[in-house]
Amino acid sequence: MVLVASDEMKSYFGDLEKRADDCYNLVSKARKAGFDPALEPEIPRAKDLAERVEAQVGPPGIAPRIRAVAKNNGRESTALILAKELAGELRSEGIEEALEQAVRTSLSILTEGVLVAPTEGVVRVSTMINQNNTRCAAIYYAGPIRAAGGTAQALSVLIADVVRRELGLDSYIPTPAEIERYKEEIPLYKRAVNLQYVPSSNEIDTIAKSCPICITGESTERIEVAGNRDLPRVETNSLRGGACLVLAEGLCLKAAKVLKHVDRLGISGWDFLRTYTEKKRETTSGNVKEHKYLKDVLAGRPIFAFPDKPGGFRLRYGRTRLAGLASMSIHPSTMLALDSFPAIGTQIKIQLPGKATAATPCDSIEGPSVLLKDGTFIRLDDYEKAKIVVDQIDRIIDIGEILVPVGEFIENNHPLEPSGWCTDWWDAIIKDSQIDAYDGEFDFASLLEFSKRHQVPLHPKYTYYWGDLDTKEINDLRNQLIRNGEQVKDNSFPLVYKEIFLRLGIFFRISDNSIILEDGVEPLFHTLGLEVKNNSLESSMDVLDTEDSVALISHLSGVIIKNRAPTRIGASMGRPEKAKERRMKPPPNVLFPLGEAGGSQRLVNTALKSSSKRGFSRGRPGIIEVETQLRYCKECRKETVSIHCCKTQTMVKDQARRRSVDVSELITKAMNNTRTGILPKIKGVKGLMSDQKVPECLEKGILRAKYDLRVYKDGTLRYDMIDLPITHFYPKEIGLTVDKAKQLGYLKD
Known part of the structure; x- marks a missing residue:
């Protein structure tokens, strides 16, 4: 394998390999002393995907060919091409042997040679006889196939179909009893273990009736089916967990993804997936969208925000050194305000763009807006201040921003959603308009004058959450302010305005049973098209007949107003962050049997x-x-x-x-x-x-x-911890001296 890199990087990688060699040599020397059952380290070393696949499932010598094919093809295409080649090359060793090797090798490529699915998830691949005396292919799956994920599970069936054609085998023709067995087995498996997706009886019928490969498996649970027992081609009456997973979470759940590969590669015989996806689209088009992150919520794991609801995470595009690869960032004050449930590394199930993310901190985005017990409404952008006031929080009004890299939407094939209105966008609009960067004071009057002069939107600092109110509520607020004009013109509002100010995100404090706005009255009055005249408030603009709240506010204020939070993301807590030594109960120092002689403490x-x-x-x-x-x-x-x-x-x-x-x-x-x-x-x-x-x-x-x-x-000796991406680090964060960092190959800051 030729490494394309600079001389510095080659030296760095070479040093890593040398250190790894030193570790393996030391371990090998220790193993040869005979203190362990194995005389060599059990974990084989591999430089790349090709070597991992060859070491995991073989066949010997396949690595160079994998590299050659992978140069010009994606992982899925590589797996399919190699499967066809292996089927032809190994046919002389027997049809079943060629079929099994091709399926295992291809599945290992799909799972990058790092999961147990190709070795333990596939028990065996064999042939069976149809009722018309033709031979078809059957894959026997087991529980560990779950590790492969739905897409790889489904593609393993597609690959088997390509291989069986190459070997001259016919399609699987299921009997009515075998189809009914799937219909009984899958819902039963959902109740016994769990499934991300449970297809309907009609969906199971569509897939099982037309799938050219027999999806079967060994018994994984003690529970047995009540009907459709003792079938000639099904060896067990117990639940076949692997088969249920592949059919439900693989072919049914990932049908659209498999269909893309079918169309791209021109594979025939899979039009039943098109029929299936079209039927599913028709049945779900009129239904209310289901939010998966709210399903299977466990006790003790809180829901942080409901979908598309005010107060939820506000979408902001960007990345930190800890974001990307299914990792997103929230403000550390948000973590604190949520009682530290979302710590660094906590899995958070999210509404979009994917299924889940890992929580990481970013202190340069907006934190949570909270109402304190003394009636003060503030935003916690300073973590040190948040630590002081956290015990005084009465209510969290807005959970703050969530920083999502654009790549997360691309990776999950999710359309880009409108971003929240933030300083990043304001700066970008000014730059795009070829205007000199703003260098004035950040008070309302200065920013308003700048926006009017250059026809740019009002700065986010004075843009409230008008999109969370409908036009009737905005007009009612204007009219109420006009009626109370004599009192409110001097920044003293009755407590009746408290809830509307909380919804708008207008920060205030309470003094003598009156609300005092932190930014004064001018941003609110001007935005609503009101002005102080003759010791009262009067309307300076005619009301626009529209149902668009933001358009109404832009008209009333005479300046472009952007929607502060067009996309709010719902979220709930998934798996908690766990960084600790994995121990047995009770935790031993050595696996040496003592029976009753060791006493209660097993000493x-x-x-x-x-x-x-x-x-x-x-x-x-x-x-x-x-x-x-x-x-x-x-x-x-x-x-x-x-x-x-x-x-x-x-x-x-x-x-x-x-x-x-x-x-x-x-x-x-x-x-x-x-x-x-x-x-x-x-x-x-x-x-x-x-x-x-x-x-x-x-x-x-x-x-x-x-x-x-x-x-x-x-x-x-095991230590469990969460994997998080990190593109940069400070040596002091990990107790690394500058000299040691240079020794490790970090030559530039």
Whole structure:
């Protein structure tokens, strides 16, 4: 693989590879010592997608061909082209072998070689006989196919269809009973586990009747179907979770996406998807739009905003160093005001443009507008100030802006929505109008004069949420102000105006049971076409006959007024941010079985004082009875349960059963090997869950106990955290010195 990059970048990548090589060499050396079941690291290294696919599912030598095809094709096209080629090349090895290899390799390409779907999500691919004695293709799916996502699930069926044609197989012809089985099974699976989308009986019928590949699978749940049992071509009466996922969340939910690839690649025989999507469009066109983020809301996970409702997140286009790749930004004060439910990394389910996003902070957008307990209405754009007043918040009136990169709309194939009126747009309009940048004071009079002189919209600072009011409400407000003119002209409003000011986003404070506007009365009066005359308020403009609130305000004010918040995005909390060590309950230091000898805390230290109650070792401390495998050492010919002895790995002598184990001897050897003087408290486990029941060596337990490390059930030390994109960072943020940053290859700021 040729790397196209500058010399500096080549040096940087070369250093990363060298460091990775050093790590692998160290791990390989440690593995060869024989303290682990495997003598080599289990995780193969791969430089790119092609190498990952070859290492994951094969066939050997496929990587160069994947690279060559991928140069001029997208991932989906590459998968289809490779599938056809593999079918032809491997036909001599058998039709089923060629079919299975082509499907697995193509699915691995679609999932970028990093998911378990191609290996565990597809149990097998085989052929079966139709009622007319023709052979068709069948894919047996399992639960892990969920990891592939709906699009890849559906495309795996499309790929199988392309391959079966190449191999001369006929289409799958379902029996009426098999179609009815799907209709019963999918809703049952929804109730038992979960599905993002549950197709109707007619939708299932359309897809199942016409799909050229048999979508089946192994039993994944203990629940059985009531009808359509013991079918000749369905091996189980239990729920086939993988088949339900592929049919419902794959072909049904992603039909439109699959159809795009069908049309682009000119694949015949899939017109049933066009019929399906057209029928679905007809049935849903008259219905109220369903907002997926409000479905399946869990207790304890709040809804932050309802769809398109005033007070919800206001759309603003832009990006920060933490935004993009399904990550968006909100103001840190918003996080604080929402009781820190949306922390950095929290998954937030959103109305648009996609299904969900990860929360990241941006302090240069607008924060939440809140009403304090003393009646003051302010916007929290300063995080430090927000920390002071957070306990005084009575109501959140507006949740603030959400910064969304344009790429999120493009990636999710969602039309661009109107952006909120902000300083970015105001500056862009001035620049586009070839006007000198504004350098005056940001008071209302100066900005109004600038807008009128250059025919540009009024600055966002004095643009209120007029779009949230209808024209009747605006006219009612004008008339009420005119009636109260003598009182309000001096910036003293009765409390009856409180709710309308909150809706408009006009900031105020309460003094002597009167509302005092922070920006004075001039922005409000002028925008509504009112002026002070003879100690009262009078209308300076005729009312425009229109239903457009923003158009009415623009007419009354005599200057262009933009809609402050044309797009509001609803959101609810998804998965909370979780950054912590993954531990078992209770958390052990070593996967070494102690049975009842370890006491309630499962301590090796306690087991050393315990003694066997039967056999020749009866009464001797440090002898315990546990279920484990018996091994022997090739060097000293002694029997042991340890995987390591005499500086080499021991061999299996007898399968797992209950036997006496001398823990005191094993712990003495382990302390000598680790040069440990005083034995720390080491937590083991009650019993082993694996089939062969091979215990970990106690050396690992001693070292982990010293550093308070806990092992997970698969023998790894795990730390769970959220992946977030970041394009820039400050060395001080991660405790990195400038010298160390240069050593790592960061030469420029």
